[in-house]
Amino acid sequence: MRALARAISQAEAGHGAELIRRLFDRTGNAITIGLTGPPGVGKSTLSSALVRAARSLGKRVGVVSVDPSSPFSHGALLGDRIRLTEHFTDRDVFIRSMASRGHLGGLAGATADAVLLMDAFGMDVIIIETVGVGQSEIEIAELAQTTIVALQPGSGDSIQVLKAGILEVADIFVINKADHPMANQLKREIRSMMAMLEFGGWVPEVVMTQALLGEGIEELWNAIQKHVAYLRETGEMNVKRSQAFRHQVRQLARGRLERRLEEELSAEMSEDIDPYEAAARVLRVFGFDGGVAETEPEQIRPAPQRATVKGL
Secondary structure, eight states: OHHHHHHHHHHHTTOOHHHHHHHGGGOSOSEEEEEEOSTTSOHHHHHHHHHHHHHHTTOOEEEEEEEOOOTTTOOOOOGGGGGGGGGTTOTTEEEEEEEOTTOSSSSOTTHHHHHHHHHHTTOSEEEEEOSOOOSSOOTHHHHOSEEEEEEOTTOSOHHHHIIIIIHHHOSEEEEOSTTSTTHHHHHHHHHHHHTTEEESSOOOEEEEOBGGGTBTHHHHHHHHHHHHHHHHHHTHHHHHHHHHHHHHHHHHHHHHHHHHHHHHHHHHTTSOOOHHHHHHHHHHHTTSOOOOOTTOOOOOOOOOOOEEETTO
């Protein structure tokens, strides 16, 4: 485990390329579970409960827990580890906390590297816990094979979250803190919104849990196993792995391009030119013709989607 910890530290420091090259052929065996949801919904408690369930079956488990970074100091509390303390002495559980460091999408820049390294080091199950879902934090669906969206009844923002594209990317909905008086109402709302969609294959399951007491965790684990079996039987597991590969390639390429872009922008800022001319000059550096249309719309990469609205 110390070797794995050092390997992930190297990846976080931006020196993981050679390690990934050497270990990549050992990857592709782990089940990857993404866990997202609004802050305070109990994601870390759910993670701990899932670790317990996997370990009861003899699985080796890795956890990547991403915490938000301060916009001022760029540091993070990494408090999710507090809720996972019961697993610290288990040699077959590896827990790694990461600061998001401004990375959008609810993940950290080195999350994909950490997942690959845990896979290469023999983890059977890898749980990726995001910062907390928002309007655009659905990047986890690209990296994980099974995406769990946790919601809390009575929070007031559950339906807003469902409107934000989460309904289309969730493989399993978890209504945590199921002892809340509004838990069944939230379940009905989720079912009602799902009824407006046509699913091309997998239909998301809705599981009620009380993670703090361990209630509903067996049902959640069974839903995960059912989804993994579906992916393997239909061949979509290969699609998921290809999707995760493209996600990491895109992030690596984007990181290098953004660093180079910042260098070029710093150089152009010193000259008395307008933004369009500056953009044209920067584009020429990257091999483009430099033309910047005045009405060119922003190109937004569509989120992974498996459902469409009925009748459309």
